[in-house]
Amino acid sequence: MYASEEDFLTRFAGCTAEAGDEAISLALADATNLIDTYLCKRYELPFAEVPSILKKLCVDLASYMFATADELVTEDIRQRYEDAINTLKDIARGTVDLPIKKTNDGTGSTGESESGAVLIVGEPRVFHRKIGY
Numbered sequence: 001m002y003a004s005e006e007d008f009l010t011r012f013a014g015c016t017a018e019a020g021d022e023a024i025s026l027a028l029a030d031a032t033n034l035i036d037t038y039l040c041k042r043y044e045l046p047f048a049e050v051p052s053i054l055k056k057l058c059v060d061l062a063s064y065m066f067a068t069a070d071e072l073v074t075e076d077i078r079q080r081y082e083d084a085i086n087t088l089k090d091i092a093r094g095t096v097d098l099p100i101k102k103t104n105d106g107t108g109s110t111g112e113s114e115s116g117a118v119l120i121v122g123e124p125r126v127f128h129r130k131i132g133y
Contacts, residue, residue, distance in 0.1 A: 001032045001052050002058035011056070012063040016070065023066060038088035043098065051098045053087075062082040083119035 005024050009015055017024050035058060036045055047054075065079035067073045090096040 001028050002035060003028055003062065007055055008059050008062055011059040023069060027066040028047040028058065029056045030065050031071060034061055035088060037090045042094065043100070047100065051100060053098065057087060061069045062092035070093070
């Protein structure tokens, strides 16, 4: 998971639950799975180290999911949820990058071979010099 129960309880001031509540674990798991659906095309999952922005996004998504179950959604919670979804869409589109190394093919690897040589990955040629079709 991208955020812990402690992260959730610290960042979500309006939480009515306590540590160990199954509803928190479920909301965090659902939020993590939702984040993964946006990130899996561009990054190799799971991350070795979770970027801090993902902790925040996870808590914002989980707080909405938690509040929805108890019918406690406020305008602030809803806005944070929508902002988190928009940020994930931007990450998926490539207009926002996570602070991890990735190669041109979008994976979360370093882009270097074991010998230290840089690998260049590109799309196949669209045009060529051959005459005739």
